[in-house]
Amino acid sequence: MKMIIAIVQDKDSNRLTDALADNDLQTTKLSTTGGFLREGNTTFMIGCDDNQVDDALDIIRKNCSHREQMVAPISPMGGNADSYIPKPVKVEVGGATVFVLPIDSFFQF
Structure with a gap:
Protein backbone atom coordinates (compact mmCIF):
# COMPACT_ATOMS: atom_id res chain seq x y z
CA MET A 1 0.00 0.00 0.00
CA LYS A 2 1.15 3.57 -0.75
CA MET A 3 0.27 7.06 0.39
CA ILE A 4 0.41 9.68 -2.36
CA ILE A 5 0.68 13.26 -1.16
CA ARG A 38 1.81 32.74 -0.64
CA GLU A 39 -1.25 31.56 -2.52
CA GLY A 40 -3.75 28.84 -1.77
CA ASN A 41 -2.92 25.25 -2.54
CA THR A 42 -4.72 22.00 -1.95
CA THR A 43 -2.88 19.00 -0.58
CA PHE A 44 -4.36 15.64 -1.51
CA MET A 45 -3.69 12.52 0.53
CA ILE A 46 -4.45 9.44 -1.55
CA GLY A 47 -4.18 5.95 -0.09
CA CYS A 48 -3.98 3.28 -2.76
CA ASP A 49 -2.69 -0.20 -3.57
CA ASP A 50 0.73 -0.48 -5.17
CA ASN A 51 -0.79 -1.34 -8.56
CA GLN A 52 -2.86 1.90 -8.57
CA VAL A 53 0.07 4.30 -8.11
CA ASP A 54 0.87 4.72 -11.82
CA ASP A 55 -2.79 5.38 -12.63
CA ALA A 56 -3.06 7.96 -9.85
CA LEU A 57 0.11 9.72 -11.03
CA ASP A 58 -1.23 9.85 -14.61
CA ILE A 59 -4.48 11.39 -13.37
CA ILE A 60 -2.58 14.01 -11.38
CA ARG A 61 -0.30 14.78 -14.35
CA LYS A 62 -3.26 15.21 -16.75
CA ASN A 63 -5.30 17.45 -14.43
CA CYS A 64 -2.69 19.79 -12.97
CA SER A 65 -1.48 22.13 -15.69
CA HIS A 66 1.47 24.53 -15.75
CA ARG A 67 0.79 28.19 -16.54
CA GLU A 68 2.62 31.51 -16.32
CA GLN A 69 1.62 34.18 -13.84
CA MET A 70 2.83 37.73 -13.28
CA VAL A 71 4.17 38.25 -9.74
CA ALA A 72 5.41 41.43 -8.05
CA PRO A 73 8.74 40.72 -6.36
CA ILE A 74 9.12 41.17 -2.62
CA SER A 75 10.82 44.42 -1.58
CA PRO A 76 14.45 44.07 -0.53
CA MET A 77 15.26 43.61 3.13
CA GLY A 78 17.28 46.50 4.50
CA GLY A 79 18.70 49.29 2.38
CA ASN A 80 16.73 52.14 0.90
CA ALA A 81 13.27 50.92 -0.05
CA ASP A 82 12.25 54.39 -1.30
CA SER A 83 14.07 53.91 -4.59
CA TYR A 84 12.86 50.33 -5.05
CA ILE A 85 10.29 50.05 -7.84
CA PRO A 86 8.95 46.51 -8.11
CA LYS A 87 8.67 45.23 -11.66
CA PRO A 88 6.36 42.24 -12.08
CA VAL A 89 8.04 39.10 -13.39
CA LYS A 90 6.62 36.00 -15.02
CA VAL A 91 6.90 32.77 -13.07
CA GLU A 92 5.68 29.29 -13.95
CA VAL A 93 3.03 28.02 -11.55
CA GLY A 94 0.79 25.00 -11.42
CA GLY A 95 1.59 21.39 -11.94
CA ALA A 96 1.91 19.25 -8.86
CA THR A 97 4.47 18.33 -6.26
CA VAL A 98 3.98 14.65 -5.47
CA PHE A 99 5.39 12.35 -2.80
CA VAL A 100 4.81 8.59 -2.79
CA LEU A 101 5.32 6.97 0.60
CA PRO A 102 5.18 3.30 1.65
CA ILE A 103 2.50 2.43 4.20
CA ASP A 104 3.29 -0.32 6.72
CA SER A 105 -0.23 -0.58 8.09
CA PHE A 106 -3.65 0.98 7.60
CA PHE A 107 -6.56 1.16 10.03
CA GLN A 108 -10.06 2.48 9.52
CA PHE A 109 -12.25 2.74 12.61
Whole structure:
Protein backbone atom coordinates (compact mmCIF):
# COMPACT_ATOMS: atom_id res chain seq x y z
CA MET A 1 0.00 0.00 0.00
CA LYS A 2 1.15 3.57 -0.75
CA MET A 3 0.27 7.06 0.39
CA ILE A 4 0.41 9.68 -2.36
CA ILE A 5 0.68 13.26 -1.16
CA ALA A 6 0.05 15.72 -4.00
CA ILE A 7 0.25 19.49 -3.58
CA VAL A 8 -1.60 21.33 -6.36
CA GLN A 9 -2.83 24.84 -7.05
CA ASP A 10 -6.39 25.60 -5.96
CA LYS A 11 -7.29 26.26 -9.61
CA ASP A 12 -6.66 22.56 -10.38
CA SER A 13 -8.25 21.18 -7.22
CA ASN A 14 -11.86 20.60 -8.34
CA ARG A 15 -10.84 19.08 -11.67
CA LEU A 16 -8.43 16.70 -9.92
CA THR A 17 -11.01 15.74 -7.27
CA ASP A 18 -13.51 14.78 -9.97
CA ALA A 19 -10.96 12.80 -11.99
CA LEU A 20 -9.77 10.86 -8.94
CA ALA A 21 -13.37 10.06 -7.92
CA ASP A 22 -14.19 8.93 -11.48
CA ASN A 23 -11.37 6.40 -11.14
CA ASP A 24 -12.46 5.17 -7.69
CA LEU A 25 -9.51 6.72 -5.85
CA GLN A 26 -10.54 8.07 -2.46
CA THR A 27 -8.84 11.23 -1.26
CA THR A 28 -8.58 13.52 1.70
CA LYS A 29 -8.13 17.20 0.82
CA LEU A 30 -6.36 19.75 3.00
CA SER A 31 -6.25 23.50 2.41
CA THR A 32 -2.62 24.65 2.42
CA THR A 33 -0.66 27.78 1.53
CA GLY A 34 2.43 27.91 -0.66
CA GLY A 35 5.57 29.53 0.68
CA PHE A 36 6.88 31.19 -2.50
CA LEU A 37 3.77 32.88 -3.90
CA ARG A 38 1.81 32.74 -0.64
CA GLU A 39 -1.25 31.56 -2.52
CA GLY A 40 -3.75 28.84 -1.77
CA ASN A 41 -2.92 25.25 -2.54
CA THR A 42 -4.72 22.00 -1.95
CA THR A 43 -2.88 19.00 -0.58
CA PHE A 44 -4.36 15.64 -1.51
CA MET A 45 -3.69 12.52 0.53
CA ILE A 46 -4.45 9.44 -1.55
CA GLY A 47 -4.18 5.95 -0.09
CA CYS A 48 -3.98 3.28 -2.76
CA ASP A 49 -2.69 -0.20 -3.57
CA ASP A 50 0.73 -0.48 -5.17
CA ASN A 51 -0.79 -1.34 -8.56
CA GLN A 52 -2.86 1.90 -8.57
CA VAL A 53 0.07 4.30 -8.11
CA ASP A 54 0.87 4.72 -11.82
CA ASP A 55 -2.79 5.38 -12.63
CA ALA A 56 -3.06 7.96 -9.85
CA LEU A 57 0.11 9.72 -11.03
CA ASP A 58 -1.23 9.85 -14.61
CA ILE A 59 -4.48 11.39 -13.37
CA ILE A 60 -2.58 14.01 -11.38
CA ARG A 61 -0.30 14.78 -14.35
CA LYS A 62 -3.26 15.21 -16.75
CA ASN A 63 -5.30 17.45 -14.43
CA CYS A 64 -2.69 19.79 -12.97
CA SER A 65 -1.48 22.13 -15.69
CA HIS A 66 1.47 24.53 -15.75
CA ARG A 67 0.79 28.19 -16.54
CA GLU A 68 2.62 31.51 -16.32
CA GLN A 69 1.62 34.18 -13.84
CA MET A 70 2.83 37.73 -13.28
CA VAL A 71 4.17 38.25 -9.74
CA ALA A 72 5.41 41.43 -8.05
CA PRO A 73 8.74 40.72 -6.36
CA ILE A 74 9.12 41.17 -2.62
CA SER A 75 10.82 44.42 -1.58
CA PRO A 76 14.45 44.07 -0.53
CA MET A 77 15.26 43.61 3.13
CA GLY A 78 17.28 46.50 4.50
CA GLY A 79 18.70 49.29 2.38
CA ASN A 80 16.73 52.14 0.90
CA ALA A 81 13.27 50.92 -0.05
CA ASP A 82 12.25 54.39 -1.30
CA SER A 83 14.07 53.91 -4.59
CA TYR A 84 12.86 50.33 -5.05
CA ILE A 85 10.29 50.05 -7.84
CA PRO A 86 8.95 46.51 -8.11
CA LYS A 87 8.67 45.23 -11.66
CA PRO A 88 6.36 42.24 -12.08
CA VAL A 89 8.04 39.10 -13.39
CA LYS A 90 6.62 36.00 -15.02
CA VAL A 91 6.90 32.77 -13.07
CA GLU A 92 5.68 29.29 -13.95
CA VAL A 93 3.03 28.02 -11.55
CA GLY A 94 0.79 25.00 -11.42
CA GLY A 95 1.59 21.39 -11.94
CA ALA A 96 1.91 19.25 -8.86
CA THR A 97 4.47 18.33 -6.26
CA VAL A 98 3.98 14.65 -5.47
CA PHE A 99 5.39 12.35 -2.80
CA VAL A 100 4.81 8.59 -2.79
CA LEU A 101 5.32 6.97 0.60
CA PRO A 102 5.18 3.30 1.65
CA ILE A 103 2.50 2.43 4.20
CA ASP A 104 3.29 -0.32 6.72
CA SER A 105 -0.23 -0.58 8.09
CA PHE A 106 -3.65 0.98 7.60
CA PHE A 107 -6.56 1.16 10.03
CA GLN A 108 -10.06 2.48 9.52
CA PHE A 109 -12.25 2.74 12.61
